[in-house]
Every structure is written in C-alpha cells, then in structure tokens.
Amino acid sequence: MRQLDYLKETPSQTAGPYVHIGLAPGAAGFDIYDQELGWDIAGPNAAGERIRIEGRVIDGTGNPVKDVLLEAWQANAQGRYAHPEGGGEVEDGFRGWGRVITDFDTGEWAFDTIKPGQVPARAGPASAATPLQAPHINLWIVARGINLGLNTRLYFSDEPDANAADPVINLIEWESRRKTLIAQRSDRDGQAVYRFDIHIQGDKETVFFDI
Numbered sequence: 089m090r091q092l093d094y095l096k097e098t099p100s101q102t103a104g105p106y107v108h109i110g111l112a113p114g115a116a117g118f119d120i121y122d123q124e125l126g127w128d129i130a131g132p133n134a135a136g137e138r139i140r141i142e143g144r145v146i147d148g149t150g151n152p153v154k155d156v157l158l159e160a161w162q163a164n165a166q167g168r169y170a171h172p173e174g175g176g177e178v179e180d181g182f183r184g185w186g187r188v189i190t191d192f193d194t195g196e197w198a199f200d201t202i203k204p205g206q207v208p209a210r211a212g213p214a215s216a217a218t219p220l221q222a223p224h225i226n227l228w229i230v231a232r233g234i235n236l237g238l239n240t241r242l243y244f245s246d247e248p249d250a251n252a253a254d255p256v257i258n259l260i261e262w263e264s265r266r267k268t269l270i271a272q273r274s275d276r277d278g279q280a281v282y283r284f285d286i287h288i289q290g291d292k293e294t295v296f297f298d299i
Contacts, residue, residue, distance in 0.1 A: 091188050129185065130202045132135065132181060133181050135166070135179060136165025138201075139203050139279070140200050140276075140279070140282070140283060141282050142284070143197060144190070144196055144228060145252070146287045146290075148290045149290030153192070154192055155189075156189065156199055157190075158188050158229050159185070159227070160199065160201070160226065162225040162226065163186060163205060164204065164205065165202055166205050166279060167220075169184055169207070204223045204225060204289070207220065208220060210227065215236060219253070220253070222247050222251045222253070224241045225241070225242040226243075227242055240295060242271050242282070244271055260295055268287065268294045271283060
C-alpha cells in the first residue's frame with residue numbers, strides 16, 4: 089500500500105491567539121524589529137491626497153472583534169502598483185502594501201496613506217476598450233475564529249461616477265450590498281478621513297470576494 093493511500097488530511101484550524109506575535113509583534117508588546125513590516129503604506133514621497141482610513145470589524149452580534157489583523161494593498165495616485173507589472177514606475181518608497189491590527193481595547197483600526205487612482209480592469213477581448221476600476225483599496229482580514237482570510241474592497245463615497253462604472257461593483261446585484269463596500273468621507277482638522285466598518289455577519293454583512 090502506498091503511503092498516500094492511508095494518510096489523512098490535516099484538520100483545518102482558525103488563526104490562533106498568537107497571530108499578532110507572529111505578524112505584528114510590536115503591537116503585542118514584543119520589541120523584535122527596528123521597523124515592522126507593513127506599517128508604512130505610501131511612504132513620504134508619494135504624490136496625491138493624504139487620507140486616513142478608520143473602522144472596526146464587527147461580528148454577527150454587533151460587537152467589535154478585537155484581535156483582527158488587516159492587510160491593505162493599493163495603487164498610487166496615478167493608478168500604478170508597486171509591482172513589476174503594476175503599470176509603470178512608482179515613487180521612491182511607495183510600497184502600496186500595509187498591515188495593521190485592531191486596538192485590543194476598542195476594536196478600532198486605522199492607517200494613513202494616499203488616495204489611490206483608477207486602475208485598468210482585467211483585459212477583455214482585444215477589440216474592447218479596457219475599462220477603469222474606481223479608486224479602491226484591497227483588504228484582507230484574518231482573526232481568531234476565521235478559517236480562511238476574508239477579501240474585500242474599500243471604495244470611496246466621493247467617487248460616485250467612478251463607482252457607478254466600476255466593473256467589480258457592477259457584479260453585485262443588490263444596491264444595498266454594494267453600499268457595504270463604500271467608505272464614507274468626513275473632514276477632520278483639514279484632513280480627509282474615511283470610515284469603513286467591516287461586518288462579518290448579519291444584515292449589514294460586507295461583501296467578500298472569493299479570490
């Protein structure tokens with residue numbers, strides 16, 4: 089009998105209580121790195137409007153989840169990613185990727201960055217014009233109790249025309265579900281602040297994508 093015939097599949101597990109120690113040790117009280125990976129999303133040289141994103145991750149009972157890690161991935165203000173296939177060069181120091189965790193007491197999370205530009209959608213037929221996606225930030229959420237990381241997108245309330253034409257948003261049939269992807273803008277002390285609460289379950293459940 090071959091070994092593969094009797095080996096069993098390893099049971100799945102949720103993210104354990106040590107997720108912060110491994111991925112954001114400084115926030116968990118461990119002074120390991122001079123600079124933790126993933127906190128600086130845009131860098132000091134990035135062009136564009138400086139913005140702040142704030143929110144909470146909320147469970148099915150309406151309570152904030154306080155042990156969440158979020159990763160963000162975005163383009164720069166010209167719609168280019170910091171990647172060899174990202175559409176061109178980006179500013180020195182622009183990473184377009186960041187990692188934050190929720191506050192252990194309040195469940196709030198936040199990060200500072202620049203507002204991204206529009207990026208081309210995936211290429212269609214050669215004869216078709218490539219549509220543009222609305223400015224957005226991709227988010228990945230992991231926490232204790234979540235078997236697989238959740239993927240979603242954050243769009244901006246002050247981009248109604250771009251949002252209305254976005255090919256991803258238009259895949260969502262119900263308008264009420266589309267609204268769960270829109271961060272609401274306010275101004276605080278001269279800075280743009282966007283509020284984006286992520287609902288894991290319930291009537292207000294955020295749209296998540298199978299990627």
